[in-house]
Amino acid sequence: MLRTIRAFWHDQRGIALILVSIMLPAIIGFSLLAIDMSRMNNLHNDLQNGTDALALAAAAELNGRSDAWTRAQNALDNLVANDTRFSDGGTTVLTTGNGTATVDPTYSACRSKGRVSWCFLASIPANDSDPITAANYAASAVVTRFIQVRAQPETFTAIFPVSFSSSGSAADTSYNVSAISVAGFTSGVCNYTPVFMCNPYEMVNGTNSAGGATLEQAVSDPAIHRRLIELRMVGNNAAYGPGNFGFLAPPDDVGNGAQALAQTIATSAPRGCYSAQGVSTKTGQNTGPVQDAFNVRFGIKASGNAFNSAEYGPASNVRKGASTGGNGNGNGNGNGNSNQCPQYNQLTFNATGNMGLPRDATTPYMGGRMGDGNWNLSGYWSTNFGATSYPSSWNTTKPTRYQVYKYENANNLISHASTGGEVGTPPSACQAPVTTVDRRLLYGAILNCNALQAAGNNLNGNSTNLPVEAFASFFMTEPVPGASAGGSVFVELVDITGRGGAGTLDNFLRDEAQLYR
Template identity: 35%
Template sequence: MGIAKSLLRLLRDERGGLALWAGLTAPVLVGFGALSVDVARMYNLDADLQTAADSLARAGAIELDRRSDSITRSTAAINNLVINEQQLGDAGGGQVQIASLRFLKALPISDDTPITAGYVTTDPKEARYVEVNVAPTAITTVFPPNLVRGLVRSQLTAQAVGGRKSGMCGAAPLFICNPYEGSGQSLQVALEDRAVRGRLVQLRGKGGGSAYGPGNFGFLEPPGGRGANELRDMMGQVSPDTCYDAEGVILRSGQISSVSQGLNTRFDMYDGSFGGKKDDPAYAPARNVTKGYTYTGNNACNASPEADTSKALGLPRDACFSSGNCPNMGGRMGDGNWDVVSYMRVNHRRPATATISGITYTFNYAAGTVSPLPRPTRYEVYRWEIDNNRIPGEYNPTGSGPNTQEKGGPRCFSGTIPAGPDRRIIPVAVLNCQALEAQYGLNGNSNPPLPAIGFAKVFLTEPMGSGSDDIIWGELVGMLQKGVDPWSTDQVEVRR
C-alpha cells in the first residue's frame, strides 16, 4: 500500500517541468544575450570611430581659409591637435588612427553622389573641405559567427567631410569686388603681402562709371529690406543689427550719398540727423581720428579740411590717383605708393626712424624717401600712433620742424567710447563680380542671393567727402578670422 501511494505521487509530481523548459530555452537565451553584447560593442565602437572622424574633420576645416598654407595648417591640426580613443577593438583601447585625407574644392549637390577625383584639389586657395577616413578597427564577436553569417562585420571604419562656412554679423552693409579674381591668386594669399595691403581702394566710387554693375555701388541689402535711412544709420552704428552669410548676399542698388553722415561718425563728425548723437556710445568715433582737419575757436564739431598741408595732413592717397594711372581694378585700386614721409614730417616732427609693425624705417626728408621698401601701410602707421601714444596733437613731440595743428583724438564726441573693435575697421563681403556678372548680370538688386568668397577687413583712411569726393576710401587689412574678429561667425559643418 505504501509503495503504491509513492508511485502515484511520483506520477502526479509536475515540479520537474520547469527544468525541461529551462533546458530547452537556455541556449537560445544565452545566444541572444551574447548577440546583444556584440551589438552593443559594435555600436559603441562605431560611435567612437565616427566621433573621431567628425572631430578630426572639424579641426582641419577651420584652417581652410584659402591662404597659402591652409592645407599645411589643416593637416597639422588633424594630426596634432585632436586625440580620439576607442576602447572596444580587438587590439584593446588606443588612439583612433587616420587612414587618409583628401582636400576638396566642392561637394556634390546630393549626399548620395560619390565624391570623385574631380572634386579633389591640392591647391590651398581652392580647398574648402577636408575628407577624413579613419583606419579600420577589428572587432571579434562573442556570438558564433556561423549562426549570423552576413550580419556581423569584423572591421569598422568611419568617414567625415568638414567644411568652413563663413559669415559676419554686426557689420555695415558693404561689399567689394575681388581685385584678384582671374589672376590665379586668391585674395587671402595676396593680402599676406604688405605691398598689396598698402594699396588704396575706392570701395564706393563716384558717378555711374564707378559702379560695380548697373546700379550697384558697393552696398548690401540690410536684413529685412529696410530703406536708405536705415542703411545710412547702420553705416554709423558700433554694432548694427545685420548678419550676412557667404552662401548668399543681396545687393542694394543706388548711390545713397547720405551714408556719409553715418560713416563719418567714425571720424568724430556728426552731421545732419546725427547731430544729436554726439554723446551716444552706439555712434562713438575711433580713438584716432586724424584726417587733416582743423577748427578755430572752441567748437571742435565745426572742423573742416585744412588747405595748408604743412599745418595738418591726413593719410595721403596713392600718388597714381592724382595722375589718373592707377593700375589695378580698372583704376579703383592704387599701387601703394603713398607719401608717408610728408605724413611723418607734419604729424610727428621729422623722426629719423620709427619702428612700425616690427620693421625699423628710416626717413630721408630732403629726398622724400623711406627705406626699406615696401613702405608701411597706412593702417600700420595708424596703429603705431595708437599703440605708442603718438596720436597727432595728443602728445608733446621733440625735435625741429612744423607740428600738426590737428587734434587727432575725438573732440566733438562727448560720450564714453566703448571698448570693442576699432571703429575705422569695417568688414565687407568680397564677391567674384566677373563670374557673377557672367552668370546673373549684376543689375541692381534684381539678382538672387549671390555667393561671397569671404569677408575682408578694410581700414577707412579718410572721411567721405561731398561732390567729387563722395567716395569711401580704404586699405584691405586682411580676411576676417574666427576668434580674432568680433564680426566673424565662421562655423564648421560636418557631412558624413
Template identity: 30%
Template sequence: MKRRGPFANRRLARFCHEEAGSILVLWIASLVAILGMTALVFDIGRVQIAHGDLQRFADDVALAAAAELDGRSDSITRATNAASKLISNPQAYGGDGTLSGATDYTLTFLDGLPAADTTDPSGYTTTDPIDATLVQVVTTPVTLDPMFLRATRTLAGVTGPAQATVFAESIAGFSMEACDITPLMFCKPTGWSATQASSIGDGILLRSGGQGAAWGPGDFGFLDVSSSAIGSSCFGLNGAKLIGCLIGAEDNVTGCYAQRGVTIEPGQKVGLENAVFNTRFDQFRGVMSQFKSNANYTVAPNIISGLVPQGNACGWNNVSASTNSIGLPHDNCFATGGCTRFGTGSWDYANYVDSNYGNRNGILEAGEDSHLVSHIPAAFAGTRYGVYLAEIAYAQTAGLPSGAILSDRDETGIAQCSSNVSTNPARRVVIAAAIDCTKHPINGAATNVPVDEFVELFMTEPVGTGVGSPPSFDLWVEVIGSAGVAGLGAAGTGGVFRDVIQLYR
C-alpha cells in the same frame, strides 16, 4: 526472475499519469530561449561597441580633415595628411586594437550636400581644393565573429557563415565666420590679397556700386543686415537707417557672415548718405545731425582732413579747404594716372609733414617730423595709418590746448563739434569683405557670394558728397592688413573671426 510487487506497479502507473511535471518541459524550453537571448545580446553588444569605435574614429578623422579645407590650393593635401597623421583611436573588437592611418578609412571631398540626409552625396564630389568645403569619411569595414550566434546556429542545424560586418560614415565641413564687423564689401582684383606684404599701405579708391552694370575692382556695396543680431544702439531700425547706424556708430553689433557665401546689397541706396561714414570725422550733418550728442556716435581721436567748417564748429554743410593744413594724400599714381582704383602705397609723406608741421615751403627739412618718427609703429612704417597713430601718440604728450594735434593751423585735428570722442584709434578703421568680382560676377544685389578675405581698411579722409540718385560715394582707404582669411580663426582685431568646423552627418 524477479517479480515487481503491486506497490512498484502503482508508482509507475502514477508517474505515467502525473501532469505536475509538465512544467519541466516548459522550463527547459525557456532556459534555451533565455540562453539564446543572452547570447544574442552579447553578440549585439560586441557589434555595437565595434560600431561605436568606428563612428568615433570616423568623426575624429572627418573633423581633422575638415579643419584644413580653407579654400587654399593645398587644402586637400593638408586635409589628407591631417587625417592620416593626427588621429589614432583604440579598437576593442574586429581589428588589431588601433584605428589609425589611411588603410582604416576612405576620404571623399565634397563641395556641397543634398538637402535630404538620406540622399547619396556622391553627386557633390570634387577634387578642386578651392571648392572642397566638406569631407566624407567611410571607415574600412570590420568583420566580427559572433561566437554565440554561431553556436546557436549550429545547434539549430543552420549552415553557412555567421558573421557581422560593421562600418561607420561621417561628413564634416569647414567655414569661417566674421561677426561684429562693418557690413561693407568691395571688389578686389584677381590675385590681390591683403595678406601680401606688398599690399600693406596701398591706397584704394572705393566707389559705391549700383544696380545693373557689372561691378569691377574698387566698387563697393553692403552686406545684408536683415538677419543681423542688432545691438542696443541700432535696435528698431531697418533698411538704409540700419546700415547707417551699423556704419556710423561705434562698437556696433552685427550678425555673423559666412566666408563661404554672403548676401550683397548695392552701394547706392535710397536714404543712405555719406554722412553715415563721417561721424568719425566730427561731421554731423544731414540725416546724422540728430546724433551729435549721442554717445554711440563717437569722433575719432585724430580727424586731420584739410577741411574746416563754416560758421561754427558743426557747420559742415558748407566746408572749405584749410589754408594751411592738408589731409593725408592719395597715392601718387592716382594723380599721374598710373592707377585707377588700387594704388601702389607710394604717397607724399614729405608734403604732408611740411604742410602740417613745417614752414610750408614744400621741402621736408630736418626736424620737422622728429616729434612723429618715434611714435610710428614699426609694423606700419611708411603708411598713412602709421602717421595717424603717431599723431595721436604725440598729442598725448604735446601739451597743446585741449589735446590738439596741430597748432597755428586752421584745424586742430581734434573734435570741435561733438564732445563724444573715442579713445580707440581704430575708430577710423572699417573691416570689409573682399570679393573677386571677376570670378563671381556682381551687378547689384546678389546672394551666396564667396568672400576671399576680410580686410582692415583705414579711412584716410571724410567721404565726399555723393552724386546721382541714389547717390554714389567715393571712399578713400588704405590697406592695414587682412583681418581674417579662411583658416585663420580669431585673426581679427576689430570684429570676431572664427573657424567653424562641424559634423553635418
C-alpha cells in the same frame, strides 16, 4: 505501490532543474547573441566616433582657399587618432598612417590612406536618406564645402553560431563593420558693417590690375600693404570691377531705405552677421545719408542732425588736414571751435599748415585707383608733430598710414597741434569719441566681382547667396566727399580673415565645423 506512484506524480520538487535544463540552450544562445550585439555595437561606435572626429578635423580646413585639400589631409594625418576594439584584429588604430595618399583614378576628389578613405564634396543632398554620388564631388579645393570620411571595414566574427548574412551559410558568421561621416565648414562674421568691396587683387586669366599681387601678399608684404586704394560706388547699373564697393543687406529689423542702411554703416555697434558661404547685396547710392555715415567717424556733423547719439560718435583721432573757414587757422583747433561741430561743406582741406594722411605719390595700378605705396611720411610728420621723433625703423621700411595713426594714439600725439593749428581731438561740440572700437576702421566682405558677374549675378540688384573671398578691415584715411566729387572712399587694407590674415579679425569670426551625416 499505487500510493507511491501517485505521490511521485504529484511531487513538484526539482521541477526548476528540469525547466532550466530545457531552457539552457536558449539562455546560452541569447547570452551569446547579446554579447555579439554588444561587441558589434561597440565596434561600430568606435568607428563612428573615429570618422566623426576625423571629418570635423578635416572640415575645419575647408575655407575655400586653394590649399584647403592639402591642409585637410594634414589634419587627417596629424590631429586625430582613435582606437577601435572588438574586431578580429583586436585593438586597431584608426588613422591615415604613413606614406602618400592614393588618389582615385576616376575622381580626384576621393583619396585613401591607411585605414581611412575620404572624398571632398561641393554639395550634399538636401535629404539625408539620399546617397552621396559623384555629382556631389568637388572639382577643386576652392569649391569644397564638405568632406565624407569612411573607415575601412573591420572584420567581426560572431560567437553565436547562426548566420544572418544573405549567403545563408551557417558557417558564415563574419561581418564587415564600417562607418561614414560627413562634415562641413561654415564661416562668417558678426557685428559687421553691411559693405562689400570688389576684390582689388582678383585674378582673371592669371593676372589682375594690381600688378599680379595677391590678396594674401597685400596683407603680408609691406610694400603692397601700404598701397592706398580708392573705392568707388557704381551707379546706373554699370558693371562692378576691382575697387568698387556696394552694400550688403542689413539685419531684417533695420528697415528699408537709404537712411536705414546708413544707420547700420554709421553705428559703432553694428549687429549684422554674414556667412562666407553666401551674402546678399542691397542696392544703394553713396549720396546723402551714406556719405554722412562714413564721415561721422571723422567728427563731421551729419546733415539734418542725423546720427545724433552716442553710438555714432567719432574716432578718438580725427586728424584729416582740415580747418573751419577759409583762413587756414582752424579757429584755434583746426576741427571747428567749441560751439560748432562742422559739416563737410564747412571744412577747408589741406590749407596752409594742416595736412591729413597723404595719398600715394603715383597710382600705377587698378586704372589709377591704387597707389604705389610711396607716400609723404616726412611731410606729414613735420607738419603735424614738428621735431617729435618717430620710430627709427620707419626710415628703413616705410609704415602704413594705419601704423602711423596707431602710433599717434599710443603716444599721446592726438592733441599735438599742426603748424596750422589742427589737432586730432574731435570738436567738443560733436558727440563724445567712441573708445570701445576703432572708428576709423571700416569692415566689409571682399567679393570676386568679375567672377560673380561672369556667372550671371547682378551686383546692382538684390543678389543673394554670393560667396565671400574673405572678410576684411580697411583703414579710412580721409573723409568721403559728396557725390559731385566722386564719393570715393580712400582706404588701406588692414587685415583679412583666413590663413593669410594676421588674426586681428578673430573677434568677429564665427567659424564652425559641424557634422551633417
